[in-house]
Amino acid sequence: SYELTQPPSVSVSPGQTARITCSGDALPKKYAYWYQQKSGQAPVLVIFEDNRRPSGIPERFSGSSSGTMATLTISGAQVEDEADYYCYSTDSSGNHRVFGGGTKLTVL
Amino acid sequence: QVQLQESGPRLVKPSETLSLTCAVSGYSISTGDYWGWIRQPPGKGLEWIANIHHDGSTFSNPSLKSRVTISVAPSKNQFSLKLTSVTAAETAIYYCARALFNGDHYFDSWGRGTLVTVSS
Numbered sequence: 001s002y003e004l005t006q007p008p009s010v011s012v013s014p015g016q017t018a019r020i021t022c023s024g025d026a027l028p029k030k031y032a033y034w035y036q037q038k039s040g041q042a043p044v045l046v047i048f049e050d051n052r053r054p055s056g057i058p059e060r061f062s063g064s065s066s067g068t069m070a071t072l073t074i075s076g077a078q079v080e081d082e083a084d085y086y087c088y089s090t091d092s093s094g095n096h097r098v099f100g101g102g103t104k105l106t107v108l
Numbered sequence: 109q110v111q112l113q114e115s116g117p118r119l120v121k122p123s124e125t126l127s128l129t130c131a132v133s134g135y136s137i138s139t140g141d142y143w144g145w146i147r148q149p150p151g152k153g154l155e156w157i158a159n160i161h162h163d164g165s166t167f168s169n170p171s172l173k174s175r176v177t178i179s180v181a182p183s184k185n186q187f188s189l190k191l192t193s194v195t196a197a198e199t200a201i202y203y204c205a206r207a208l209f210n211g212d213h214y215f216d217s218w219g220r221g222t223l224v225t226v227s228s
Contacts, residue, residue, distance in 0.1 A: 001171065033214045035154075042203060042218040043154065049210065086154055090212055096170055097213065099146075099154040 002026065002091035004100035011106040018074040020103045022087030025068055032070030033088040034063060035099075036081075043086065047072060077107045110135035112204050112219035120226050126191040130204030130219060131184075138162045138182045142207035144215060145178065145189045147200040150223075155200075159207050160187055167213070194226045 004024040012018045022032060031050050035043035045054055047063035050070060060075045070089075074081055087100040116128035130143070137143060144159035158168040158178040168176045177190040191198070201223050205215040 031210075031212065031214075035215075037154075042221055043215075044218075045214070045216050048214055048216070054216065088154075088214065094212060095167070097156040097159075097167075099156065102153045 002096045002098050004087050004089060004098055006085075006087060006100040006103045008101070009104045009106065011108075012077050014079055014107055015076050018077045018081070018105055018107070020072045020074075020085050020087075020105065022070045022072075022089075022100050023068050024070075024087075024089055024098075024100075026092040027065060027068050027070055027089060029092060030089045030094075032063065032065050034061075034070075034072045035086045035088060036083045037086065037102075038083045046085075074105075077105070079107050081105060082107045110206055110217045112206065112217060114202060114204050114219045114222040116222065116224070118222065118224060120194055120224060121228050122195055122226055123193055126194050126198070126202075126224055126226070127188065128202055128204070128222065128224070129186055129188045131186045132206075133185070135206070137180065137185045137187065140209075142167075142209055142213050143180065143187045144205050144207045144213065146203045146205060146215065146218075147198075148203070148221070149197070149200045157189065157191075157202075159213050196226050198224075199226045200224060 034047040037043040050065040051063040145157040180187040201221040205218040207213040
């Protein structure tokens with residue numbers, strides 16, 4: 001089965017840039033999506049189609065993808081950005097939709 | 109603005125069938141998007157279960173496909189999930205969501221989720 005691999009945790013100080021990676025064999029051909037999930041809440045889409053930001057998402061959130069790795073970047077991370085972040089994509093056949101294991105972002 | 113609300117039994121016995129319904133408001137389920145289910149065991153990550161289009165076409169996680177039935181009721185603006193032969197390991201928060209289609213499916217709006225416990 002297809003897998004997306006993320007680091008379990010990332011930690012930054014407020015104002016620093018946080019980068020969360022997601023690796024998957026099909027990413028050269030498939031878009032990556034990123035979700036933010038704060039404690040006790042449903043996930044929220046923060047990046048779609050590798051690098052597009054939904055309306056209402058702060059500009060400090062950006063995405064990129066190169067080869068088999070997609071990256072979510074939070075420029076000038078704030079305490080309110082503390083959350084679990086999940087990447088999402090599909091395998092090369094398009095039949096298996098998967099989430100990465102999630103990365104816990106700590107901002108302190 | 110689309111809103112989604114999950115409903116169904118919160119407690120299911122092992123080996124029985126889990127049944128959930130998602131009521132959609134503020135948006136017609138027949139507009140053309142897909143609709144899906146995702147689950148999250150307590151303290152763990154997200155797992156995609158299945159998606160359905162208003163015309164009835166479905167896509168399911170290969171690892172769950174034999175036990176999953178997803179259906180849609182456009183006249184009620186809702187869709188449903190049935191998962192048979194559940195085990196305790198399937199205790200999870202079950203989310204319903206809208207899946208936009210761009211050649212693929214991705215979830216842009218989610219319900220608040222409902223915790224379903226599998227226990228005797």
